[in-house]
Every structure is written in structure tokens, then in C-alpha cells.
Amino acid sequence: MTEQTQTTYTPDLAARFPEWVTPDSRPGFSGYLVQREHLLDFCKTLRDDLGYDLLSSVTGVDYLPEGKLEVVYHALQTVGGPMLVFKVQVPRDEAVVPSVVSIWPGAEFQEREAWDLLGIRFEGHPDLRRILMWEGFEGHPLRKDWKEPYFEEEVKPYKSRWPDGQVERIEDRMPLQDNVQYPAGFDPESWTPDGDESLYRGLRKLLEDSGSELKTDRLIVNLGPQHPSTHGVFRMVAVLDGETIVDLKPVMGYLHRNHEKIGERCSWLQNMPFTDRLDYISSMSNNFGYALAVEKLMGITPPERAEYIRVIMAELTRIISHLISIGFLLNDLGAFFTPVLYAFEERELILDIFEAVSGSRMMCNYFRFGGVARDFPEGTLEKLRELIYERLPRKIDELDRYLTRNEIVQTRCEGVGVITAEQAISLSTTGPILRASGVPYDIRRADPYSIYDRFEFDVAVRYHGDVYDRYLLRLDEIRQSIRILKQALKDIPEGPVISGKPQWQVRVPAGESYGRVEGPKGELGFYVVSNGKANPWRYHVRAPSFINLTALAPMARGGKIADVVVILGSIDIVLGEVDR
Amino acid sequence: MTPPEINSPGYEIPAEIRNQVNITTLDRVYNWSRKNSLWPMMFGLACCAIEMICTAASRYDFSRFGMEVMRPSPRQADVMIVSGTVTKKMVPQIVRLYNQMPEPKYVIAMGACASGGGPFKEGYNVVSGIDKFIPVDVYIPGCPPTPQALLNGLITLQKKVETESIKSARWYGRRPIQPIPIPVLGPDLMDPRKYGEIRELARQKAEAEAQAAAEAAAPAGEPEAG
Numbered sequence: 001m002t003e004q005t006q007t008t009y010t011p012d013l014a015a016r017f018p019e020w021v022t023p024d025s026r027p028g029f030s031g032y033l034v035q036r037e038h039l040l041d042f043c044k045t046l047r048d049d050l051g052y053d054l055l056s057s058v059t060g061v062d063y064l065p066e067g068k069l070e071v072v073y074h075a076l077q078t079v080g081g082p083m084l085v086f087k088v089q090v091p092r093d094e095a096v097v098p099s100v101v102s103i104w105p106g107a108e109f110q111e112r113e114a115w116d117l118l119g120i121r122f123e124g125h126p127d128l129r130r131i132l133m134w135e136g137f138e139g140h141p142l143r144k145d146w147k148e149p150y151f152e153e154e155v156k157p158y159k160s161r162w163p164d165g166q167v168e169r170i171e172d173r174m175p176l177q178d179n180v181q182y183p184a185g186f187d188p189e190s191w192t193p194d195g196d197e198s199l200y201r202g203l204r205k206l207l208e209d210s211g212s213e214l215k216t217d218r219l220i221v222n223l224g225p226q227h228p229s230t231h232g233v234f235r236m237v238a239v240l241d242g243e244t245i246v247d248l249k250p251v252m253g254y255l256h257r258n259h260e261k262i263g264e265r266c267s268w269l270q271n272m273p274f275t276d277r278l279d280y281i282s283s284m285s286n287n288f289g290y291a292l293a294v295e296k297l298m299g300i301t302p303p304e305r306a307e308y309i310r311v312i313m314a315e316l317t318r319i320i321s322h323l324i325s326i327g328f329l330l331n332d333l334g335a336f337f338t339p340v341l342y343a344f345e346e347r348e349l350i351l352d353i354f355e356a357v358s359g360s361r362m363m364c365n366y367f368r369f370g371g372v373a374r375d376f377p378e379g380t381l382e383k384l385r386e387l388i389y390e391r392l393p394r395k396i397d398e399l400d401r402y403l404t405r406n407e408i409v410q411t412r413c414e415g416v417g418v419i420t421a422e423q424a425i426s427l428s429t430t431g432p433i434l435r436a437s438g439v440p441y442d443i444r445r446a447d448p449y450s451i452y453d454r455f456e457f458d459v460a461v462r463y464h465g466d467v468y469d470r471y472l473l474r475l476d477e478i479r480q481s482i483r484i485l486k487q488a489l490k491d492i493p494e495g496p497v498i499s500g501k502p503q504w505q506v507r508v509p510a511g512e513s514y515g516r517v518e519g520p521k522g523e524l525g526f527y528v529v530s531n532g533k534a535n536p537w538r539y540h541v542r543a544p545s546f547i548n549l550t551a552l553a554p555m556a557r558g559g560k561i562a563d564v565v566v567i568l569g570s571i572d573i574v575l576g577e578v579d580r
Numbered sequence: 581m582t583p584p585e586i587n588s589p590g591y592e593i594p595a596e597i598r599n600q601v602n603i604t605t606l607d608r609v610y611n612w613s614r615k616n617s618l619w620p621m622m623f624g625l626a627c628c629a630i631e632m633i634c635t636a637a638s639r640y641d642f643s644r645f646g647m648e649v650m651r652p653s654p655r656q657a658d659v660m661i662v663s664g665t666v667t668k669k670m671v672p673q674i675v676r677l678y679n680q681m682p683e684p685k686y687v688i689a690m691g692a693c694a695s696g697g698g699p700f701k702e703g704y705n706v707v708s709g710i711d712k713f714i715p716v717d718v719y720i721p722g723c724p725p726t727p728q729a730l731l732n733g734l735i736t737l738q739k740k741v742e743t744e745s746i747k748s749a750r751w752y753g754r755r756p757i758q759p760i761p762i763p764v765l766g767p768d769l770m771d772p773r774k775y776g777e778i779r780e781l782a783r784q785k786a787e788a789e790a791q792a793a794a795e796a797a798a799p800a801g802e803p804e805a806g
Binding site (some may be wrong): 257261 | 702768775783
């Protein structure tokens, strides 16, 4: 893997395709600007000739002062190496871009998201509907001239919160005392709600012909959003032929908390606690990604001790997340709650350490730009050593012994929800899904960040691409994390934990930056654009759970309805991150 | 063994029958049995749901307080723990679930988001607290509340149950309890109880816009006319 990383190169695309692309020469920006007409040709060349086989992220930026909308693509080579970023600019009033779904099917949900939130229409997209908001919602919220009902000022800190030292609630200023706004002249009685009509319309044509000689009726079945095994407020709409799944569409947005809009109002540091609430099971690794993105822009690096603390926290988080994932997978298999209790027992011990270090069990808010908030309190390292050297390895083996050779686990998981390596790459999956399909892509090795190049560990990889391999892979990864933790605990130096003085208002130079970490669920990326002011101009999260869900329908098709729950469990989503 | 608090005060029970006989009121027995078997609905919205699961797990274990049976179906549940951010897209389902729960039913707003919108309050898709739509019995602060805080909230709810009386309970009233109208997803979230106000607001907005347009047009038109 390491040799391959060194042999990858970034060709000068502007010299190679002078008619198609120009280098992005704005100060602080990188990558290429592609002509809209040549986007598809360019992407095809990237994928077929240059080896950028995985399209990691698609998002948009609204440059209101210039009157432009920009679609930003991040592509990568699964053999490793840095990302390639390219952009397409379109005028705001005529925001149409060709869809790249035909080249990278993994762009499907992300293009829908860009349509929903920014109003960029993707020509040739197979199913361009709103994804996070509902059909019929007024406006595209991430456009800079769109104001939410509780709009106070463009950016925080708001002066309106404490007029004359008196606290004032925004509801009291609203006409309906509520967080709502309606178009002028609107009459609620004449409104016909969409009622998911556009969703069902696409599925109904599958109802007509079952194709078999036996005349059977096909059904549309809804699972969720209130369903005990959807891991939160997630909904799946399945077309069934008997018990077999003909097609399946995930429906999300039930936990869409407007992370990105709020993030563009907040100051840089104020966003840190919000990142905790993305993937709320692994808050520390969310902090990590955001800190990396902003540090890249600021051009600072944390001191040695802080780097070690960060790695320790990120790996502990990975252990927690994988433990919970395994526990809930067994829940979905019908082993109701008992395996989860085993997972939670270990998780509580790690949470104790998080609480000691950061003051909070779940929402740690621990990382700062250029370091971490505070040093370990006394006795933490001893506790960690006991946990890492004694308890966790023993408990992981115990879990392994109870579950791996269990007959029910094997029969229900082996050969279920299979995707091949090619599919996994084209669907833009990352993390355990990709690696369980035989692609050894781990950002910690492929494009090392922080100090991961110092540690000895193996990129866990499995080859069958089924639920069972994804389970095994998570066990492998916990063991590798323990290995990293042992080395980090041995080498951690003394010293400061933050570079410079802690600041509440950091200066971030203008430019763009994409920070990514190998989160427990996959590639967690933060795309931030700064215009040199106290708040980000654009703040986008490339959420691994969200994009991995693109693979849900291909995994489930042709399987049984009972297996969908297990397949979903093996993808391991957290709704805070899916919906953001 | 019956706990001592079930006995009405002021009655002397002879020591030899103290374990077999209780002197109490119907309300006390009724409330005592209900409060010790509050079944929560297995219903998670966001981050707080994870802490709710922790509270159910072995370390905190709320079955010690009579709540071990979590039911995924609202028809079998007594307590709805609204554990997380209530979004506009989700609130119709939450109200529907609440309507499906049989009386007596209670609602706990767990965490800052469910109580009042929390850190995400300003978001365009966030409801500023579930109490805008359904009545809440206990609010638990925290983001997320620790399992101890949730336990405290559940114990507070038990105390509330203790104060109720069969005579005045709404579920034994003469008239059937009306379900709460389910919000509708329009251009924004619409509460059917507020349709009149919404129409009035939209009319005012249209008037203000027309006036602003007229004002903007007037100064531009004057020089030409003059």
C-alpha cells in the first residue's frame, strides 16, 4: 500500500485539456475549473484514463457577490494519494449542471442534496427530488439570500440576543410565536400536500409487472421512520414481490437539523460543538476532521502531545463506534438487547475517560484549532493503560468467541447484502463497507494525516462484501485500533497541548480547504470556504453514513425483506450524520 | 411485601397483620401500581436516544424503577420520551404516535432540543420544542442529559403520577379526548389549529410587499412624469 501511495501522481490537467479546464487561480483555492459543456467528458477521462475511480464528494457553494453557484467535486484514487478537486461554475439564475451519476453512481444522493439545499439542477439525474426537506418546501435554504424564519443577523455573535442586558426570546418577536414563514398571499386551506406522491410515482411502475408466471401482486411497504430497527428516524420504502425486494428507496431528512446553514452563521470555533452532534456516537473523530480542515487553512500544526492525544481519542472513538455497531447488528438479527449490553459495558468505561478529559460523556467538544482544549487530568494515562492492555483485548476476544462462530449469525449474515469491489467503489462507499468488499482503502494509510504515518498497523480488509465480512472487519479494526493505542500510549511525550494562546475568535485566511479523516463510518470530510471573515462562507460535511446509504438499495435488491434490517445494521448509519 | 407509602396516614395497623393488611385509598393503590409500571415507548430521535439506551443498559438500568419494558408500538406504551431534536419533517409522525398512545399517557421532553429547540433552534427545519404540539409532563435539561438526569426525570414523572386522582383524571371524563390535529407539511410546517392566523399573516405579507413595490416604483416614476 505504501509503495503505491508514493507512485501516484497528480498530472497537470490544465496543460492536458486546455479547452476543457483552467486552473483555479483564486488565492487560497486549488484544483481546476471545468467548462460545464465538457464536464462529462472530463469526468469520463478522469475515471477511465487517470484512475480517479471514486467520487468522494459533490457539493455546491453559493458565491452570491459574484452571482455564481459553484459545484465542487472531490475525486480520489482508491490506490491512495491526495484528492483531486474540480469545480463547475454556473450563473445563479440558470443553475443547471450535467449529472455525473452515469459515471459515478455514488453521486446520486449528493446531487439530490445540492438540488434540495442550493437549487442546482442536475441534468440527466435519474431521480432528482428533494432529499432532506420535503417536496413542496419553499426555497433552497443554503442559498445565501434565503433567510430562515428565525433570522436575526447574517453572522454570530448576534447583537439581538441581549438588548440592554435583557434576555429576549426570538419567539416573542415572531408573528405566530413559531419558527415558520409562508409565501405572500398563501392560503393553507387550498394547499394539497405532496404526501410522498413523487416518491411513490417512481416506484409504482414496478408494481405493474411481476414477470413471473404465477400472478402475484406486488406491494409497497414502508419501514420507518418510527421502527425499532432503523437506528433512528430513517425510512425505507420497499417494493415487494412476495418477500423478495424488487426495489428500495431510502427516505431521509427526518433529523435534518440544518447543520450547514447554522454552521455558516456561527464563527469558526462555535462550529466545534456542533460537529459533536453529527455522528453523535463518535464525537471526537468529528472534531478531528473539522479541526484538520480549518488548521489547513490557518497553516498551523498542533504540538506533539496534542497530536498523540488526538490519535488516542480518535481510536477510542472508533472502538466505541464499532462496538455499538456490532451490538446493534445482533439486535437487528433478533438477539434483542443482550449483545448490546456487552458493547455498552465497554463503552461506558471509555466514556468515563472522555468525561474525565473533556467534561462530557458524549458531546466532548474537545479539539481546538492547533491542539486540544486541555491536557489529560491526573491518572488518565494509568486508566487508559489498564483498559488498553488488559480489559479491552480480553473483551473483544470474548465478543469474538460468542458471536463469530454462532450458527445463527453465520447463516443470517454470510452471503447477505453482497456488493462487489467495483460496485463499492462506483457507489462512493468508504470505510468498513469499502474495505469489506476487498478494497484496502484507509485514509490513515492512503493519505496520512496527523501522525498516523508513525504507527504500525494493518489496514483491515475482507473480501466477500457481505454482512458477515463487514462484522468481521469491524472486529479486526478494533484490534488494529488497540494496536495503535498501545504505541501511542508508549510514545506520548510531555509538553503543551495547544500551539499558541487559546483563542475564541481565530483568524482564518481566505481560501478553501478539505479536511478528511478516516472516521469509524468512513471518510468524514469537511469542506470549508473562508472569505477571511470571522465566519465560514461555506461549511459542508461529507458524511460517510449518508453516502454509504447509496449502497443500501443495490445490497437489498433480490434479497428478503427480513434481511434489509440486517443489511442496514451492517452499513452502520447514524442519523445525525445522514441528515445533518 | 407492600411498601409503607401505600398506607394512608393516621391509621394504626396492629403489628401482627402489618404485612397482610393495608388501609389505603383507591387513588393511592391506583397511582402506586401505575407509577411502578410506566412503560416507555422505544422511540429515539437523535443523540439523546443513545443516552436513553444507556439508561436502559446495565450500568444505570431503569428497570429498577419499573420501566424495563420498552415498547416499539405506541399502542402499548405509557410514556413517550421525546429524545432528541424535533424536526418539521418528523413532527407529523410524532403527533400521530402520540395520538395512537392509549390514555393515561405522559410525555417527557428529554434534552434541550425537545424542550425548546436546543442548539439547533434557529434552524429552518427545527421545531422549537415538542410542547408546541403535544402536552409535556416533564422537561429534562441537558445536551444530552446524562442517564442520571433522565432517571431523575422519570422519578419526577412518578411523583406527578402520585398526585393524580381517579375523580379528576381526564381519561375518565365524560367526553372522549379529542386527538391532536396532525401538522401538515406545506411551504413550511402548518399547524391546522392556526390556519386562520397563517392566512392572515400571508395576506399581510402580500400587502406589505405590494406596498413596498408601489413605493419603490413611485420615486422612479416621478422624474419621468415631471
